[in-house]
Amino acid sequence: MGWLHAWVGFIAGLLLFCVFVTGSLAVFDTELTRWLQPEIPPEAPAFSPQSLDHTLPVVHELLVQGEKPFITLPSQRDPFLRVQHHDGYEFLTIPYNPQTGELLQARDTAGGKFFYDLHYTLRTGIYGATLIAAAGLALLVTVGSGIIIHLRGLVSDLLLVRPFASRLRAWLDVHVLASVPFIPFVIMMAYTGTFIRARTLFPPVSYISSIHNIVSPHPTELVPPKKKREFPVSPSLPPLLQEAEKTLGKDQTSFILFLPQSLLFSRLDMSVPRLKGEHVDFSPVDGHFLRHVLLSTPVTQTQQLMEGIHYARWTGPGLRWLYFLSGIMGAVMFASGSIIFLMKRRKMSGLRVIFRVAEGLTIGFIPGFLLATLAFFWANRLLPVFLPERHLAEVHCFFTIWALCTVTGLIWSLLHHSRRGWRMQLSALAFLSICLTPLDFFTRPGASIFHAPTVFAATDLCALFFGLVTLEMVRRL
Incomplete structure (x- = not known):
């Protein structure tokens, strides 16, 4: 069990560290998007259904470009249209302004959804998802x-904390404390996440054929370029919203999806853990009612429950913070486990090239990935606001910093100066984290010295706390 825990944990642990970090951030993807668009004021006026029609010109333009746009209605987490x-x-x-429908001038950004997409696909589609x-x-x-290993000494391990003991002993205590209390959460997220993506591992066709299709896609399977198409002008949306609410309930519409053959009014998925997927469809030509879709088979309900638990859209602020904290502790579990794996083998294998490569990758995937994440937030505020394809520039900054951190980590490790690589990247990480608050203050329109309890204050305080913890790690390295 010890061998299995160590080797499987290390081989998959570096990737899982990135998955848990991005998953934790994705819990607040909507709030992070608001931080990444500081021009939008913290407060919004009440929603008026008449404002929906003001969005139709942009929707029609996206439809002509071959996109599938949708309108998200104001919610407690995001009061804007x-x-x-x-x-x-x-x-x-x-x-858009939810009352007048006026277009709000805000910077183009990949937003908090960047972490959501990175979390489950690594931005590589089916390859990353698999x-x-x-x-x-x-x-x-x-x-x-791990449970089997620690089962006998579970209580004693939890009650014994030795932060000033030897480095290996201290890291073992960190690993146990970050793991055991949050094991139910880790198991829940691992099981539901694997269940949701089960088709990528267990396709409903020949497994060999499925792998062949992934590795060598047929020309007919390539995604054709988006072509401009002609679409009729959408009917007025407020009457359709009123009609949909007769079925879905008052203020229970989450978004309006525009498809070539229908306008789909989807139910709000923030009341129960199960994502119902219920929607009411109308004709995009004259707005007449088409159908009411409610998927209620046992298999579908099981899938909806797994997705609801994993995505946590139904949770309130308190439970969402618990998800965030549990995800961060899961990342600490993998980071500390990887460090312990290297420390235990340094004496016997420290001079081997494979060990140096492993430690270099660990430097790139732990402090390097976190450094790239902070660089994404810095790039959002420092890049010119009217830069073309600005959201792609933010993403390129993220991956460039991550690649540089990994390469420099490998170089320092191969030169037998891995501690210097750790110190340099952790120091840079502490600097970017601590200075994120001043960056926000000097680059956000209308910023005040006295923070209101908004997404800006929460993001800045989390970064400050993380920076102070990282600074302490640098001091004790």
């Missing part, structure tokens, strides 16, 4: 073997 579409990687948003689904299975193996 938004037109969104998926560019193949992120959901790009265009904000890899992460396999890592989810490895996570279940790692957790199961």
Whole structure:
């Protein structure tokens, strides 16, 4: 069990560290999008259904471009009206005043959805989704073997904390404390996440054929370029919203999806854990009622429950923070486990090239990935506001910093100066984290010295706390 826990945990642990970090951030993807668009005021006026029609010109333009746009209605988490579409990687948003329908001038950004997409596909589509689904299975193996290892000394391990003991002993205590209390959450997220992506691992066709299709796609399977098409002008949306609410309930509409053959009014998925997927459809030509879709088979309900638990859209602020904290502790579990794995083998294998490569990758995937994440937030505020394809520039900054951190980590490790690589990247990480608050203050329109309890204050305080913790790690390295 010890061998299984160590090797499977390390091999999959670096990827799972990135998955847990991005998953934790994705819990607050909507709030992070608001931080990444500081021009939008914290407060919004009450929603007026008449404002929906003001978004139709942009919607029609996206339809002509071959997109599938949708309008998200104001909610408690995001009180603004938004037109969104998926560019193949992120959901790009265009904000509107929910009362007047006036277009709000805000910077183009990949937004918090960048972390959501990175969390489950690594921005590589089916390839990344398959890899992460396999890592989810490895996570279940790692957790199961870890439980068996610590089962006999579970209580004593939890009650014994030695922060000033030897480095190995202190890291073991961190690993246990970050793991055991949050094991139910880790198992729940690993199981539901693997269940949701089960088709990538267990396709309903020949497995060999499925792998062949992934590796060598047929020309007919390639996605054709989007062509401009002609679409009729959409009927007025307020009467359709009123008609949909007769079925879905008052204020229970989440978004309006525009498809070539229908206008889909979807039910709000924030009341119960199960994502019902209920929607009312209307004709895009004259607005007449088409159908009411409510999927209620046992298999579908099971899938909806798994998705609801994993995505946590139904949770309130308190439970959402618990999801966030549990995800961060899961990331700490994998980071500390990887460090312990290297520390235990440094004496016997420290001079081997494979060990140096492993430690270099660990430097790139732990502090390097976090450094790239902070660089994404810095790029959002420092890049010119009217830069063309600005959201792609943010993404390129993220991956460039991550690649540089990984390369420099490998170089320092291969030169037998891995501690210097750790220190440099952790120091840079502490600097970017602590200075995120001043950056927000000097680059956000209308910023005040006295923070209101908004997404700006929460993001800045979390970054400050993380920076102080990282600074302490640098001091004790």
